[in-house]
Every structure is written in structure tokens, then in C-alpha cells.
Amino acid sequence: MANIKFEIIEKIGTVSEGAKGWKKELNLISWNEREPKYDLRDWDEANEKMGKGVTLTKEELIRLKEILNGLDLA
Structure with a gap:
């Protein structure tokens, strides 16, 4: 398997932590x-x-945010 190079430009947030x-x-x-x-x-x-x-462009992230904002999670 080829090596994948990556650089974390910005850590935005943690959603959860496992045991x-x-x-x-x-x-x-x-x-x-x-x-x-x-x-x-x-x-x-x-x-x-x-x-x-999952990797998203800025436009995809904006659309995902719109979808999530429309959910009734109560």
C-alpha cells in the first residue's frame, strides 16, 4: 500500500473519544x-x-450543515 501524505492544517473539534x-x-x-x-x-x-x-469540500460541508440544521433531533 502506498504511503499517504497528510498535514493537519487545523484541528476543528472532537466529536467523541473511544475507550x-x-x-x-x-x-x-x-x-x-x-x-x-x-x-x-x-x-x-x-x-x-x-x-x-469521510472527506468533504467546503461546499459539501456547508450542504451537510444545512441538512443537519433541518433535522428535528429532540
């Missing part, structure tokens, strides 16, 4: 030296190992 210390985080990340995108996935404590996640 083994892994955290589900929303970050702004540059993958393989490309334009940064918003990324939601699990990370180990040192941000060296990662789980599967």
Missing part, C-alpha cells in the same frame, strides 16, 4: 499536498494512525 483513546475528529487536512478539505475520522492519540472517514 482506547482514539478520537473522532473534524479537521482541515491536506492529503498528498493537495488543497485542504474537511475530514471526519478516527485518529489515535498522536494523530499518526487513522481509521476510515
Whole structure:
């Protein structure tokens, strides 16, 4: 498997933390030296190992926010 280069540009927030210390985080990340995108996935404590996640452009994140704002979660 090829090495994937990444740089966490901005740590936006932690959504949850698992029993083994892994955290589900929303970050702004540059993958393989490309334009940064918003990324939601699990990370180990040192941000060296990662789980599967989803990467979104700014436009996709805005649309997701609109969808979430429309939910009745009460």
C-alpha cells in the first residue's frame, strides 16, 4: 500500500473519544499536498494512525450543515 501524505492544517473539534483513546475528529487536512478539505475520522492519540472517514469540500460541508440544521433531533 502506498504511503499517504497528510498535514493537519487545523484541528476543528472532537466529536467523541473511544475507550482506547482514539478520537473522532473534524479537521482541515491536506492529503498528498493537495488543497485542504474537511475530514471526519478516527485518529489515535498522536494523530499518526487513522481509521476510515469521510472527506468533504467546503461546499459539501456547508450542504451537510444545512441538512443537519433541518433535522428535528429532540
